Amino acid sequence: MAERGESSEAVMLKKTEEEKLRKGKMIVGDESKAGYEEEGKKVKLVTSDGVTMEVEISIVKEMEIIQTFIGATDTDDSFIFPISNVSSHILNQIIELVKGEYDQELAKKLSHDELKEILVAANYLNMKTLFHFIATAIANVIQNKSVEFVRDFFGIVNDFTEEEEAELRKTNAWAFEGVDED
Amino acid sequence: MIYKFGGSERKKTKTGDRKSEKMKTNSPPFIHEELMEEILLKLLTKSVLRFKCLSKKWFSRISDPQFARRHFDAAVAPTYKLLNLVKGSDEAYCVDIESALCADSWHAVSNFSVPSSLSVAGSCRGFLLLQIYFQNFVVWNPSTGIQKQILRNTCVQYDLCGMGYDPVDDDIVVVTVTLKGGRYNNTLVRYFSLRKNCWSSVECGISYARPYFGCNLRHGQFWNGALYWIVASANRLRSVVIAFDVREKRLLEILLPDHLAIIQMESDIYHLKWPTLSSNE
Numbered sequence: 011m012a013e014r015g016e017s018s019e020a021v022m023l024k025k026t027e028e029e030k031l032r033k034g035k036m037i038v039g040d041e042s043k044a045g046y047e048e049e050g051k052k053v054k055l056v057t058s059d060g061v062t063m064e065v066e067i068s069i070v071k072e073m074e075i076i077q078t079f080i081g082a083t084d085t086d087d088s089f090i091f092p093i094s095n096v097s098s099h100i101l102n103q104i105i106e107l108v109k110g111e112y113d114q115e116l117a118k119k120l121s122h123d124e125l126k127e128i129l130v131a132a133n134y135l136n137m138k139t140l141f142h143f144i145a146t147a148i149a150n151v152i153q154n155k156s157v158e159f160v161r162d163f164f165g166i167v168n169d170f171t172e173e174e175e176a177e178l179r180k181t182n183a184w185a186f187e188g189v190d191e192d
Numbered sequence: 193m194i195y196k197f198g199g200s201e202r203k204k205t206k207t208g209d210r211k212s213e214k215m216k217t218n219s220p221p222f223i224h225e226e227l228m229e230e231i232l233l234k235l236l237t238k239s240v241l242r243f244k245c246l247s248k249k250w251f252s253r254i255s256d257p258q259f260a261r262r263h264f265d266a267a268v269a270p271t272y273k274l275l276n277l278v279k280g281s282d283e284a285y286c287v288d289i290e291s292a293l294c295a296d297s298w299h300a301v302s303n304f305s306v307p308s309s310l311s312v313a314g315s316c317r318g319f320l321l322l323q324i325y326f327q328n329f330v331v332w333n334p335s336t337g338i339q340k341q342i343l344r345n346t347c348v349q350y351d352l353c354g355m356g357y358d359p360v361d362d363d364i365v366v367v368t369v370t371l372k373g374g375r376y377n378n379t380l381v382r383y384f385s386l387r388k389n390c391w392s393s394v395e396c397g398i399s400y401a402r403p404y405f406g407c408n409l410r411h412g413q414f415w416n417g418a419l420y421w422i423v424a425s426a427n428r429l430r431s432v433v434i435a436f437d438v439r440e441k442r443l444l445e446i447l448l449p450d451h452l453a454i455i456q457m458e459s460d461i462y463h464l465k466w467p468t469l470s471s472n473e
Binding site: 142154184 | 231239
């Protein structure tokens with residue numbers, strides 16, 4: 011049974027691949043037009059707050075989760091991809107960051123909550139460049155901050171006793187010098 | 193690099209998200225530990241050390257050698273530091289030579305008093321190999337203050353020594369080589385594994401190198417997986433480079449050509465690094 015199931019799946023995969031190949035050939039037939047088509051093409055994404063957004067293919071290409079989806083199913087231009095973990099507000103921010111070619115100056119304008127939400131979204135959408143960009147941006151925010159600030163930032167509960175913490179601070183006393191005021 | 197979380201947790205985030213749509217101010221987005229670790233990997237050592245105090249969980253996560261290894265490897269570019277040890281006190285200052293002059297990263301940690309007879313016998317992956325009174329070694333990380341004294345079981349003053357890194361075992365290895373000289377005398381290599389916390393030894397047959405009789409230990413240069421020293425050949429007319437493969441624990445010998453003959457014993461090997469043409473910067 012399982013074997014038959016696998017083989018029929020394989021046939022389906024083969025079929026979609028053939029179709030892709032056919033489409034590919036069609037594109038190759040007229041290169042100048044194909045390039046234009048590719049550039050202008052938009053993909054519809056529906057966000058967690060129910061907003062349908064048309065996003066340029068160049069940006070969608072960085073979202074590996076959608077790429078695997080496109081690869082696995084037979085989709086056409088009318089297909090709407092649900093991205094249930096990302097709000098329209100955050101998707102707009104992501105589009106701005108990608109268009110701005112990942113400039114840390116842009117990240118400085120984002121609120122702490124926006125930074126965190128973009129990090130979670132980048133992980134969910136499997137956008138590797140965005141993920142490292144935003145992780146660096148958050149690292150820049152907390153680099154010179156106090157332990158208390160970072161606990162608050164990530165919602166970490168301190169489970170050290172006062173004595174334990176004081177002892178720890180003593181062993182690495184130099185690391186607590188010259189820290190920004192919260 | 194990018195993390196997938198279990199179904200139940202994902203569901204939790206999902207409902208959390210929906211909630212956050214309704215009452216945005218009340219529930220900040222939840223950052224999973226794996227994601228937070230990726231952020232910490234991008235911080236300077238000083239900040240990472242400070243954040244050991246966040247909670248017990250983070251203390252053990254940051255103390256894990258695996259984290260240290262990833263943190264070292266994640267550093268985009270190596271940082272070059274100038275270290276100033278104040279002899280006879282426990283003061284040590286460290287200046288990042290590439291950062292701005294006003295940067296506050298000038299203070300290194302040391303919790304042992306710096307002896308008057310001390311020399312730096314090697315450096316590798318943020319660790320320094322210090323040698324005290326020509327006898328004991330101390331492996332010291334000036335950024336974290338971690339230090340370990342290594343007692344030498346034998347004291348031969350004219351050994352070659354150095355420190356290298358074995359990437360497979362993720363191990364710092366302190367090496368001493370006693371050259372015996374003569375074609376049929378095996379050379380004794382002793383090495384201390386920081387991970388195993390013990391000395392081991394291996395005998396290697398090398399033919400050209402002559403025993404070194406200087407008053408100090410010769411310090412080797414660690415580069416690309418091996419430690420290198422330069423010594424004179426048995427007939428004193430040529431120079432021999434001795435290499436110890438830190439991973440394979442093998443000693444190799446390279447007799448330098450005649451025109452590179454260095455009769456004097458005081459020559460040393462330095463490895464220089466300069467940008468390659470393919471560099472992106």
